Amino acid sequence: MATETASFGAGKREGHDASAFYRRRLHTAAEPAPLGEPASPPEDVLDTFHCASSEDMGVLPDNTVALMVTSPPYNVGKEYDDDLSQDEYLGLLARVLEETHRVLEPGGRVAVNVANLGRKPYLPLNHMVAGLLRDLGFLLRGEIVWQKAQGAGGSCAWGSWQSAKNPTLRDVHEYVLVASKGSYRRMRIGEDSIDRDEFLAATLSVWNIPPASARRVGHPAPFPVELPRRLIELYTFRGDLVLDPFMGSGSAAVAAVETGRHFVGFDTVQGYLDLAARRVAEARVAAGA
Numbered sequence: 001m002a003t004e005t006a007s008f009g010a011g012k013r014e015g016h017d018a019s020a021f022y023r024r025r026l027h028t029a030a031e032p033a034p035l036g037e038p039a040s041p042p043e044d045v046l047d048t049f050h051c052a053s054s055e056d057m058g059v060l061p062d063n064t065v066a067l068m069v070t071s072p073p074y075n076v077g078k079e080y081d082d083d084l085s086q087d088e089y090l091g092l093l094a095r096v097l098e099e100t101h102r103v104l105e106p107g108g109r110v111a112v113n114v115a116n117l118g119r120k121p122y123l124p125l126n127h128m129v130a131g132l133l134r135d136l137g138f139l140l141r142g143e144i145v146w147q148k149a150q151g152a153g154g155s156c157a158w159g160s161w162q163s164a165k166n167p168t169l170r171d172v173h174e175y176v177l178v179a180s181k182g183s184y185r186r187m188r189i190g191e192d193s194i195d196r197d198e199f200l201a202a203t204l205s206v207w208n209i210p211p212a213s214a215r216r217v218g219h220p221a222p223f224p225v226e227l228p229r230r231l232i233e234l235y236t237f238r239g240d241l242v243l244d245p246f247m248g249s250g251s252a253a254v255a256a257v258e259t260g261r262h263f264v265g266f267d268t269v270q271g272y273l274d275l276a277a278r279r280v281a282e283a284r285v286a287a288g289a
């Protein structure tokens with residue numbers, strides 16, 4: 001028998017009928033509107049890198065990408081960062097996310113890895129980027145806390161040591177914001193590849209995945225292949241097209257190859273794309289593809 005939202009405490013969730021919860025006035029968002037039909041990407045964009053700003057992804061037709069997974073530049077002084085003001089920085093992200101909305105197929109998802117920054121004051125980029133996504137018409141689906149290190153990490157910026165004068169939080173996590181376009185469900189169904197244990201772990205809101213070594217990968221801020229790999233297996237079918245508009249060293253492309261998906265990537269630094277191409281070639285050899 002289906003359960004309903006409990007009026008006292010928390011109820012069980014199996015076969016849950018949440019319609020009473022979604023009828024409450026808290027939920028003011030418009031009903032999803034599918035925004036057209038998914039389209040097949042042209043063969044010549046499959047598995048390609050583009051040295052260009054992803055503010056313009058004109059090589060990609062509308063409604064062709066199943067998942068966008070990315071880690072944008074954080075504008076914190078890495079070798080590829082400009083020193084943008086907050087408005088300029090959010091403007092860049094908004095333009096890329098708007099292009100992403102265009103190329104994403106209805107029912108497709110975005111997964112954006114962001115870290116919150118600074119302490120004086122704290123910049124909650126996860127809130128800012130969630131606001132951008134919502135304002136651009138994406139349907140927000142949730143937020144994954146990516147725990148990068150257990151307990152005390154490498155940071156010793158604790159402010160005042162053992163004193164209430166000015167203790168400072170040391171982040172051991174980042175976020176992955178998840179949103180859909182037009183429909184909560186994928187409209188085009190294909191062949192899944194996720195196994196039971198991975199599905200159980202991937203649908204929890206906290207993921208424990210160790211960070212990648214910048215030195216070993218050869219990029220200032222790579223994410224571990226495990227992160228895009230889990231997102232790809234959770235949100236896409238075999239043969240789908242995965243976009244990373246800030247491709248860097250190509251971790252998302254490697255994950256796409258390892259899981260039998262296609263990729264397309266953008267970066268403004270050709271050297272990073274050369275590195276990405278080498279990593280993808282190695283992944284193909286390892287996968288026997």
Ligand SMILES: C[S@@+](CC[C@H](N)C(=O)[O-])C[C@H]1O[C@@H](n2cnc3c(N)ncnc32)[C@H](O)[C@@H]1O
Nearest residue numbers: 053054071073080222223246248249251267268
């Ligand atoms: C945080 S890094 C991404 C790292 C990547 N996830 C990896 O695993 O290597 C952000 C990347 O965005 C690129 N970038 C910065 N501005 C860009 C733009 N306007 N269009 C495309 N790429 C850009 C930078 O060169 C950098 O490689």
